[in-house]
Amino acid sequence: MSQTRYAGLGRLGVGTPQANPTVEDEFAIMPPRGMSSNVVRLTSTAEDPLERLRRYIEDLDDTLGDFDVLKPAVFGFACTGSTYLVGHEREREIVAACEARRGYPVVTAAEAILWALDRLNARRIVVIAPYPAALVAAGQTYFEGQGLTVLAKHRIETATADTRGIYDLAWGQAAEALAGLDVKGADAVLLSGTGMPSLPVVAAGHASGVPVISSNFCLAAKMMSRMGRDDLLDDGLGVVGWRDRLAEALR
Structure with a gap:
């Protein structure tokens, strides 16, 4: 040192x-x-x-x-x-x-998400994001353009349509969204959005054993x-x- x-x-x-x-x-x-x-x-x-x-x-x-x-x-x-x-x-x-x-x-x-998915040999993903609908759609287009299959996507509602609404979220909302999703057939679950607290959800994982990753x-x-x-x-x-x-x- x-x-x-x-x-x-x-x-x-x-x-x-x-x-x-x-x-x-x-x-x-x-x-x-x-x-x-x-x-x-x-x-x-x-x-x-x-x-x-x-x-x-x-x-x-x-x-x-x-x-x-x-x-x-x-x-x-x-x-x-x-x-x-x-x-x-x-x-x-x-x-x-x-x-x-x-x-x-x-x-x-x-780029880091694509790298992580490659390391996990994950080609089929489920995406959870707190974005406006147009940005959720843009994310799906981005991943599908890189050869991935988005099996399902879930949009977490925020208080406003402005993306700044993400910063008022608690990690429990991501955990609740994950618990309610069917991840059958998925190789990984992505919590997309650097403003959404996510580390406790990544640490807990999913009951199915499917890896959970996040942007940060x-x-x-x-x-x-x-x-x-x-x-x-x-x-x-x-x-x-x-x-x-x-x-x-x-x-």
Whole structure:
């Protein structure tokens, strides 16, 4: 461990939507001790929630400039909805340009989900999301475009049609939605949305044994892998020790 600074295992850069509190909460739990999460806000003044999500990723290089001279070991873009809206090809273009200019790896939450599903050999999925209907549909189109089959999707209702309503959810609502779903035939259940608290639901899993994953959960694991630290991942894709840290956080 470095004797000159904190975060001897490495500094993570994380971009979270401007009003999203959940990413920071869950990234305080998932990475191992000795690794820091340095957070920047994804911002937009757009009134339309879907346009706001598009701006988060289209303006990503400008956002990374807010780090100034700080160069994280890897940067995680913690907003799945942005990718669903612009599509896989445009996302790859933006990521490649940012990596070339900034000089460090950039991982998106949507990319991390695909990576996790591949590691699980999961091709048929059930999706739970607290998005507006149009964004749920965009997510289904995105996954089916990557060769996956969405067997079922469940939309968790929020207090408003604005995507900011996600931030008022409790993890119990995701657990309730999962308990009421038929997951027969599914290889995995995805809790999509970085603003929806999900780690306790991922930890509890499903009675059928079907793996349960979430946007933030996948993003943290993929970031470890991009750092070359697959040794920090356990067989269930989680970062080693995350369940103990979750239990401590919930006390």
